[in-house]
Amino acid sequence: MAQDMSHIxxxxxxxxxxxxxLTPFPNKQFKYTGRxxxxxxxxxxxxxxxxxxxxxxLKPTYEDAYAVxxxxxxxxxxxxxxxxxxxxxPLTEDIYRITIDINAxxxxxxxxxxxxxxxxVGGATECxxxxxxxxxxxxDEDEVCAWDWTGELRERQEFGEPRRFKFEGQNAWEPxxxxxxxxxxxxxxxxxxxxxGSADNKWxxxxxxxxxxxxxxxxxxxxxxxxxxxxxxxxxxxxxxDAEPNSTSNRIYNLSGQDVTSRKLSRGxxxxxxxxxxxxxxxx
Numbered sequence: 001m002a003q004d005m006s007h008i009x010x011x012x013x014x015x016x017x018x019x020x021x022l023t024p025f026p027n028k029q030f031k032y033t034g035r036x037x038x039x040x041x042x043x044x045x046x047x048x049x050x051x052x053x054x055x056x057x058l059k060p061t062y063e064d065a066y067a068v069x070x071x072x073x074x075x076x077x078x079x080x081x082x083x084x085x086x087x088x089x090p091l092t093e094d095i096y097r098i099t100i101d102i103n104a105x106x107x108x109x110x111x112x113x114x115x116x117x118x119x120x121v122g123g124a125t126e127c128x129x130x131x132x133x134x135x136x137x138x139x140d141e142d143e144v145c146a147w148d149w150t151g152e153l154r155e156r157q158e159f160g161e162p163r164r165f166k167f168e169g170q171n172a173w174e175p176x177x178x179x180x181x182x183x184x185x186x187x188x189x190x191x192x193x194x195x196x197g198s199a200d201n202k203w204x205x206x207x208x209x210x211x212x213x214x215x216x217x218x219x220x221x222x223x224x225x226x227x228x229x230x231x232x233x234x235x236x237x238x239x240x241x242d243a244e245p246n247s248t249s250n251r252i253y254n255l256s257g258q259d260v261t262s263r264k265l266s267r268g269x270x271x272x273x274x275x276x277x278x279x280x281x282x283x284x
Contacts, residue, residue: 004054005030005046005076005102014040014089019048025192025220026181028102033112033219038092042067043085044100044107050079057085058100058107064088067098071106097218114144115169115176115217122165124153124205129160134171137215138266142258145218150227150268150278153187154208164202167193167215178215178222187213187224195220212269227269 008022008030014037022030022044036042044058059077066072067087077085087107098109119134127133137147155162164184169176179194184204193215194201205211209229215222252261253271260270265279 004056007046007048008044008058008100009046009048010042010044010098011050012041012043012086013037014042021048022098022100023219025099030100030102031220032096032098032100034096035094036067036089036092036096038089040089042087042089043082044087045082045085050082055079057082059085060087060107065107066090067096067107067109068111069107069109071101071104071108073106075105095218112145112218117170118147118149118215118217119168119171120149120151120165120213121168122202123156123159123161124163124165126152126156128156128158131173132171134168136171136266137167137213138268140258141263143216145216147215147217148212148254148268149215150210150212152209153205153211155205161202163204165205166200166202169217178217178220187211187222188226190222190224193220193222210269 005028009019010022010032011019016035016037020032020034022032024030045055047055057077057079058074059081061073061075065087067089093111095112096109097112098107100107118137120137121127121129121134123129125135127135135149135151137149140146140148153165167178169178177196179197179199179201180190180203181192181194181201183199183201185201186206187203188206190203207226207229210227212225212227213222250272251259252265254260254268267279269276269278
């Protein structure tokens with residue numbers, strides 16, 4: 001029956017709007033990220049409609065199993081066992097992250113805590129693999145779990161693994177680290193990432209030049225944009241900007257389209273008056 005689980009839905013009164021499809025990840029994993037409501041019902045099944053043919057539920061092995069749990073085993077049950085397939089939601093929160101592993105038949109749940117920092121490190125970066133010199137991402141002020149980095153990635157023969165890199169949740173190797181699911185994933189093709197894991201997989205570049213990388217540590221997603229072999233387009237490196245907050249033409253935007261005119265700009269690529277410019281390393 002486990003092989004019939006190509007889709008998973010969270011259903012019940014604990015789920016906003018009553019139903020939400022989980023995001024598929026490699027290795028037959030599915031993830032729920034978002035809000036759950038205390039006191040509501042929560043179940044997981046393989047069909048959107050409860051009356052569809054072949055409906056199966058993920059029935060916890062233990063009675064009153066919590067949605068916040070360490071790898072609780074489940075069995076795959078028929079529709080008649082739907083009431084015995086409920087998981088307990090301990091409190092109302094927006095930061096539930098639940099991972100269902102169909103191969104292992106386990107459900108792991110947590111209340112996600114936003115990270116305080118994020119770094120890029122590797123042979124393709126200017127810092128190499130040197131601890132405590134990792135290059136920082138910038139947190140999106142409107143999305144606490146989203147991070148942006150703009151900079152140059154190229155083959156650097158002075159470092160080991162000269163085309164590879166990964167992300168760290170601190171300016172050191174442990175405890176938080178993000179990897180691709182397979183070794184040498186092209187960052188331009190990668191969309192999902194793995195938190196932790198036993199394999200030290202790394203991303204790789206197929207093009208040398210400037211990149212913008214956006215990482216969501218909660219939803220475990222990554223999106224990279226190649227900006228060009230040199231400074232992108234008509235971009236110029238500057239030490240300061242004369243932007244006037246009250247001037248529409250002088251407003252400054254980041255690559256996600258957010259207005260950052262009133263913010264202190266960190267190193268990265270920005271757009272002002274339809275033109276790109278870079279705040280370089282060491283800008284104060």
